[in-house]
Amino acid sequence: MGQDWAPGATVARLHGMQEVAGSNPAESTSYCVFGWFWMKKEINYKALVNSAIKALGDAYGVEKGGRIYASAVLSTTGKIYTAGAYWSYTASLTLHGEQAALAHAAAHGDGDILAIVSVCDDKPRDGVFAHPCGICKQLIWENSLRSGISVKVVMANSSGKYIVKEIKDLVPYPWPTSKK
Numbered sequence: 001m002g003q004d005w006a007p008g009a010t011v012a013r014l015h016g017m018q019e020v021a022g023s024n025p026a027e028s029t030s031y032c033v034f035g036w037f038w039m040k041k042e043i044n045y046k047a048l049v050n051s052a053i054k055a056l057g058d059a060y061g062v063e064k065g066g067r068i069y070a071s072a073v074l075s076t077t078g079k080i081y082t083a084g085a086y087w088s089y090t091a092s093l094t095l096h097g098e099q100a101a102l103a104h105a106a107a108h109g110d111g112d113i114l115a116i117v118s119v120c121d122d123k124p125r126d127g128v129f130a131h132p133c134g135i136c137k138q139l140i141w142e143n144s145l146r147s148g149i150s151v152k153v154v155m156a157n158s159s160g161k162y163i164v165k166e167i168k169d170l171v172p173y174p175w176p177t178s179k180k
């Protein structure tokens with residue numbers, strides 16, 4: 001019938017491959033990919049968040065004392081691609097973790113995503129999570145528009161706690177509203 005996948009089983013990191021073992025937590029949503037079609041199944045959010053937390057160590061060029069951000073995306077093929085932020089002295093040229101993770105997946109020809117994590121190295125506080133910035137929300141929205149998938153945005157803290165929202169709920173008046 002189709003090819004099933006083990007959520008979180010395969011992780012491609014910027015610096016090599018890494019296996020992430022994980023069980024599906026009760027709070028999860030997942031998908032199964034059948035060629036052009038995808039169906040709801042389970043996303044292993046815990047494994048995805050843990051991958052993003054590990055990628056905090058991959059941030060490039062961070063200024064001493066600077067806040068570190070990272071991300072992980074789950075593609076429609078079941079792979080996880082991670083990235084830390086890629087800093088520029090100009091600040092404005094800095095690639096955010098989410099941008100770098102989206103580009104990392106696309107660089108593997110696997111750019112349609114089901115979920116994306118935002119995480120920061122801030123000391124964890126109850127109810128406080130890293131959110132994607134406006135630019136990253138726009139990129140996630142456009143990814144969703146291209147694939148037709150309602151991308152799940154996983155906002156996490158460095159202790160592994162997270163909340164999940166759909167990108168359409170984070171971008172209530174999006175542009176563009178449809179693909180060309």
Ligand SMILES: [Zn+2]
Pocket residue numbers: 096097098099132133134135136137
């Ligand atoms: Zn951003």
